[in-house]
Amino acid sequence: MVLAEDLAKQQRSISVAEFFEKNKHLLGFDSPTRGIITTIKEAVDNALDACEEAEVLPDIFVGIKKVDAEVYRITVEDNGPGIVPENVPPVFGKLLYGSRFHQIRQSRGQQGIGISAAVLYAQLTTGIPTQVVSRTGAKARAHRFELMIKTETNEPEIVTHEEIDWDRTHGTRIEIQFKSTLAAKKRLVDYLRLTAIVNPHARITADIDGEVTTFERVSGEVPPCPKPILPHPHGIEFGALKRIAAANTGTVEEFLIGSFSKVGKKTADEMIALANLKPARKVNKLESDELKRLLDAMQAVKVPAPPAQQCLSPIGEDLICKGLEKEIQLDFIKARTRPSTVYGGHSFIIEAAIGYGGKVPAEGTAQLFRFANRVPLLYQQGACAITSCASQVNWKSYGLSQQGLPMGPVLIMVHVASTNVPFTSESKDAVASIPEIEREVVLVLQELGRELKTYLYRRDKKKQQDDRARAICSVIPEIAAKVSEIVELPLVDTSPIEGKIMRKVVAKKRTVDGKVRIDVNNYTAKEVTLVLYNLSRDAAEDAKPRPDFVDSIDGEYNKVWRCTLDPGEAWQIVYTGSGDGSVDLRGVEDGRKVVVDLDV
Numbered sequence: 001m002v003l004a005e006d007l008a009k010q011q012r013s014i015s016v017a018e019f020f021e022k023n024k025h026l027l028g029f030d031s032p033t034r035g036i037i038t039t040i041k042e043a044v045d046n047a048l049d050a051c052e053e054a055e056v057l058p059d060i061f062v063g064i065k066k067v068d069a070e071v072y073r074i075t076v077e078d079n080g081p082g083i084v085p086e087n088v089p090p091v092f093g094k095l096l097y098g099s100r101f102h103q104i105r106q107s108r109g110q111q112g113i114g115i116s117a118a119v120l121y122a123q124l125t126t127g128i129p130t131q132v133v134s135r136t137g138a139k140a141r142a143h144r145f146e147l148m149i150k151t152e153t154n155e156p157e158i159v160t161h162e163e164i165d166w167d168r169t170h171g172t173r174i175e176i177q178f179k180s181t182l183a184a185k186k187r188l189v190d191y192l193r194l195t196a197i198v199n200p201h202a203r204i205t206a207d208i209d210g211e212v213t214t215f216e217r218v219s220g221e222v223p224p225c226p227k228p229i230l231p232h233p234h235g236i237e238f239g240a241l242k243r244i245a246a247a248n249t250g251t252v253e254e255f256l257i258g259s260f261s262k263v264g265k266k267t268a269d270e271m272i273a274l275a276n277l278k279p280a281r282k283v284n285k286l287e288s289d290e291l292k293r294l295l296d297a298m299q300a301v302k303v304p305a306p307p308a309q310q311c312l313s314p315i316g317e318d319l320i321c322k323g324l325e326k327e328i329q330l331d332f333i334k335a336r337t338r339p340s341t342v343y344g345g346h347s348f349i350i351e352a353a354i355g356y357g358g359k360v361p362a363e364g365t366a367q368l369f370r371f372a373n374r375v376p377l378l379y380q381q382g383a384c385a386i387t388s389c390a391s392q393v394n395w396k397s398y399g400l401s402q403q404g405l406p407m408g409p410v411l412i413m414v415h416v417a418s419t420n421v422p423f424t425s426e427s428k429d430a431v432a433s434i435p436e437i438e439r440e441v442v443l444v445l446q447e448l449g450r451e452l453k454t455y456l457y458r459r460d461k462k463k464q465q466d467d468r469a470r471a472i473c474s475v476i477p478e479i480a481a482k483v484s485e486i487v488e489l490p491l492v493d494t495s496p497i498e499g500k501i502m503r504k505v506v507a508k509k510r511t512v513d514g515k516v517r518i519d520v521n522n523y524t525a526k527e528v529t530l531v532l533y534n535l536s537r538d539a540a541e542d543a544k545p546r547p548d549f550v551d552s553i554d555g556e557y558n559k560v561w562r563c564t565l566d567p568g569e570a571w572q573i574v575y576t577g578s579g580d581g582s583v584d585l586r587g588v589e590d591g592r593k594v595v596v597d598l599d600v
C-alpha cells in the first residue's frame, strides 16, 4: 500500500508553462500543421491590436521560410508602437502576461497566453530561441532579444540582448522557428484573406516560401480604439466582487457608483436598500453574507446596458461590403450591423453579411465565414453557435434550398464583437451557445435572408423579361434585312432598337475617315454612372471630352472616362485615330463597380 507520506512527497505545484507544454492542444497547437497557423494568428492579432491602440494604419509583413526538411521560420513584423525593452522578455517568455486581461473592452487578445505559447512550442519542437526586435520611436534604438521560457517557473530566459539599428522607426518583429509543414498553406492564405476582410484598414503582405501576396487596405481610417469601461453590475460574480470590495476604501455607496458602469446615486441607493445595508458602511468591512446580499441586489435592480459605443468596435455595413467585394466577386451583397445588446453584463454587437452569385461556388452548402472581435475563426465550425444559428434559419422561406446551411452560391459572414466573447476553449475557435447571442445572430440572418429573397425575386423577374426581350430582338435583324430588301434601301443599324427593348446601356465604336466615335446610350429606366475603358494604339490627344485618366502600356493607351447619364441620355466621345482596340464599360454605385446591363 502507498503511504500518505509517499503521496505527499510526489505532490508539488505545476507551473502554467509546464501545464501548457503538456496540454498544448488547448491553445491551438495540436499538430505541426495547425501550429504554424496558430502562431501567425497570434502574432498578427497582436500586431493589429497594437496598431489600433497606437492609432496607426497597420502594415504587417508575414513571412514563412523553410529552413530545412522539417523546420520553418515564421516572421511577423508590424509598424505598431513597439514594446519597451523591459517588457519584451515577459511578453514573449511568460505565459499569462498581457495588457488586456483586466480591461473590459473589445480586443483580439485577452488572455496573455497567445504569443508566449508559440515561443513555448518553438522551444519544444526545435529548441531554438525566439528572436524579437522592437523599437518604440525614432528617438529610441531598437532592442534585439533571443528568448526562451523556463518551463518549471514560467519565467523568461534572456539568451542574448543587444541594441541594434533598425530601419523601422517603431514596430515589432518576431522570428520563431519550429517543426511544421506547409500542408495547410491554403488555410493559411484563407486566414490572411479573411483577416484582411474584417480589418479593411490593414495592409498585409505575405511571403510564403517565396510566393508573395499583398492584401491591400480599402479604408484609410484607423477604427477608433475601443475604450475600457467599468464592469457592469449584472456581469459580476461573487469572487470578483469580494476581491474588488476588499481593495476599496470607500463606502458601499461610493464603491457602487465608482466601480461599476451605469450606476448612479439613485441606482446605488436602491441596491443598498434592497440588500438591507447602510450606505455609509465601509465596503471592505462587509461580511461575506452582506456581500452576498449586495450581489443579489446588484443583479435584481434594473440597470441600463453598458456603454457599447465606447468599448466596442464594429466594422460597419459599408466596410464589410467593401472588404468582402475586394476579395470575392459577388453579384449581390448586403450587410447589417445590429444595435448593441448585452449578455450577463457583457456588451456585444452582431454584424453579418450575405453574398450571392459571382465567384462563390454554386455546388454544395453555403460558405460560412465566422469572426469574433475581427479575428477569423478557422476551426471547430461544427461546434460553434454561429453555425448552429445559421442552420436554424429557415432558408427555404427565402428561396434557397437547405441542408442545415443553405445550398448554392451563398456566402454568409457573421461577426461577434464583444467585451468578452464567450469562446468554447482557450484556443478561441468557436463561440459558445449563449441564448442572447444566438437570438441576435438568428435575427440578423433572417433580416438578410429577406433582402436576398427580394434580390432573387427581382433577378428572376428580370430574367423572364430579358428572355422575352431577347426572343423579340433575335428576329429584329431579320425583319430589318427583309424590309430593306423590300423598300430597296440600305440596311439600318438595329442596335439602338435592341438596346431600348433590352433596357441596356449600349456602347458602340465606329471609325469613319480616321475619326473614331464612341456612342454610349442609356436605354435603362434609371440614371447610371459609368466608367468607360478604351484600350488601343491611339493616343487620342484631341479626344473630346478629354479622358479622366490615360495610362500607356507597351505602346497601347488605356483611356478612361467617367460619366453619369440620365435615363434615355446619349453621350459621345470623338478622337482622331485608327479605331483599333477594345471598349469596356463598368457601372458604378456608391463609388463601387457594379454589374449593370451593358452591351458593348
Ligand SMILES: Nc1ncnc2c1ncn2[C@@H]1O[C@H](COP(=O)(O)OP(=O)(O)OP(=O)(O)O)[C@@H](O)[C@H]1O
Residues within 6 Å of the ligand: 042, 045, 046, 047, 050, 078, 080, 081, 082, 083, 091, 097, 098, 099, 100, 101, 108, 109, 110, 111, 112, 113, 114, 115, 116, 172
Ligand atoms: N506586436 C506587438 N506590439 C505591441 N505589443 C505587443 C505585441 N505583441 C504582444 N504585445 C503585448 O504583449 C501582451 C501579451 O501578448 P499575448 O499574445 O501573449 O497575449 P494577448 O494578445 O494579450 O492575449 P491572447 O492570449 O488572448 O492572445 C499583449 O497584451 C500586448 O500588450
